[in-house]
Amino acid sequence: MKTALNSNTKEEYPHMASYIDxxxxxxxxxxxxxxxxxxxxxxxxxxxxxxxxxxxxxxxxxxxxxxxxxxxxxxxxxxxxxxxxxxxEVPIVGTTIPHEVIGHFGAGEVLLKPAVEGSGVAAGGAVRAVMELAGIVDVTSKSLGRNTPINMIRATMAGLEQLKTKEAVAELRGISATQLQD
CATH class of the missing domain: 3.30.160.20 (Double Stranded RNA Binding Domain)
Known part of the structure; x- marks a missing residue:
């Protein structure tokens, strides 16, 4: 019997995120x-x-x-x-996020929307810090719920975890990325 300590492969534990050193x-x-x-x-x-x-x-x-x-x-x-x-790990398309997403944590909700290049980070406080350190240069955000720093950070991180690349969406649908564009 294998334990989680000595065999942490993606095939055996698909629900676990891969470790980033x-x-x-x-x-x-x-x-x-x-x-x-x-x-x-x-x-x-x-x-x-x-x-x-x-x-x-x-x-x-x-x-x-x-x-x-x-x-x-x-x-x-x-x-x-x-x-x-x-x-x-956050998927970045150019200088922004791939698609719109709403992150929830407790009573905190954050709407994250992709923005055109050159518009900058339109976010306040804790959300701005997360976006800048993630490397996202152009994004618009809106706080929809409570705005305590810890809830905003957790909601933002939950939203960033939901982001999918075009290739990941195509794989989920069972088609190629080129078919997805059509």
Whole structure:
């Protein structure tokens, strides 16, 4: 009997995304939010810091992570480490995304639309950071739900995971990519 530890092939586990090694990429990181959080205990309040970070190589790989620690630099380091473990590959067509998509997470919803070349990233805050680090230069976005940074990032990442290339759509339909254009 094979275990998941020694045989992680796509044939055996088609539902699992392939692992992206962060050491082989030239990753850039950006801290999106740092929150001061407290835990009330018998002796008073325990103060800690929670950080949200995004990493990307600006060539179609992006990830996000969270970290919590008693010091800000340690929380940021944990968030960046977590982000490197959660990298995804984003299909890019020219300078934009292949098609329109809506990403959902909790009460947060993000509409991502392809934009013409030269229009730039029309997105705010956390969504802008994800798009820039993914390498998407031209895109329009609209927040449709709650806009807390973590929900916006998770909804954006969910939307980016839904994106499919023209070849992937043709394969799902059982036709060639040239037939899809016709």
């Amino acid at each position: 962060p050491n082989q990429l030239d990753l850039e990181d950006r801290v999106v939010a740092i929150n001061r959080v407290t835990k009330v205990v018998k002796g008073g309040r325990r103060l800690r810091f929670a950080a949200i970070a995004i990493v990307g190589d600006k060539h179609g790989h992006v990830g996000f992570g969270t970290g919590k620690a008693q010091e800000v630099p340690e929380a940021i380091r944990k968030a960046v480490d977590d982000a490197q473990k959660n990298l995804i």
